[in-house]
Amino acid sequence: QVHLVESGGGLVQAGGSLRLSCAASVKINTMGWYRQVRGKQRELVATITFGGFTIYAGSVKGRFTISRDNAKNTVYLQMNSLKPEDTAVYYCYADFDDRVRPPYWGQGSQITVSS
Numbered sequence: 001q002v003h004l005v006e007s008g009g010g011l012v013q014a015g016g017s018l019r020l021s022c023a024a025s026v027k028i029n030t031m032g033w034y035r036q037v038r039g040k041q042r043e044l045v046a047t048i049t050f051g052g053f054t055i056y057a058g059s060v061k062g063r064f065t066i067s068r069d070n071a072k073n074t075v076y077l078q079m080n081s082l083k084p085e086d087t088a089v090y091y092c093y094a095d096f097d098d099r100v101r102p103p104y105w106g107q108g109s110q111i112t113v114s115s
Contacts (some may be wrong), residue, residue: 002026002104003062004092006019016113017080022092022106024073030099031075035088035111042091049097052084060086082113 003025012018020033032047032055046056046066054066063082068075079086092106 002028002094004094004104004106006090006092006106006109009090009111011112011114012082014082014084014113014115016082017078018082018111019057019079020077020090020092020109020111022094024075024094024104027070027073028094028104029068030093030095032066033075033077033090033095034093035086036108037088045090046077048092082111084113084115087111096101112115 004022008018010018011015027090029050033045034042035045036042040061044057045060046064048054048066048068050070063080065078088111089108090111091108093103095103
């Protein structure tokens with residue numbers, strides 16, 4: 001069983017910044033973030049592999065930066081220039097990428113950006 005512990009959500013004004021953190025209980029290949037607005041599908045925000053390969057959603061590219069500390073099994077999402085449309089519940093995601101074990105999800109962190 002993999003445990004993911006998120007921290008760093010909150011309320012911020014448009015144009016502000018926040019940082020999310022997610023610590024995994026084990027070493028795991030891909031980690032990242034998805035977000036979901038009530039009534040809509042969960043969508044990719046950004047992911048990063050153990051080797052540092054990153055993927056970003058087009059809507060956050062240039063504003064958000066994903067990074068990880070492999071020694072701590074922790075992934076970070078630095079969110080700058082936040083917009084009201086970034087408001088969502090952000091879920092940490094972790095996947096062994098072995099096509100055997102399922103992906104794992106954090107508990108979710110509410111990010112609210114006020115205009």
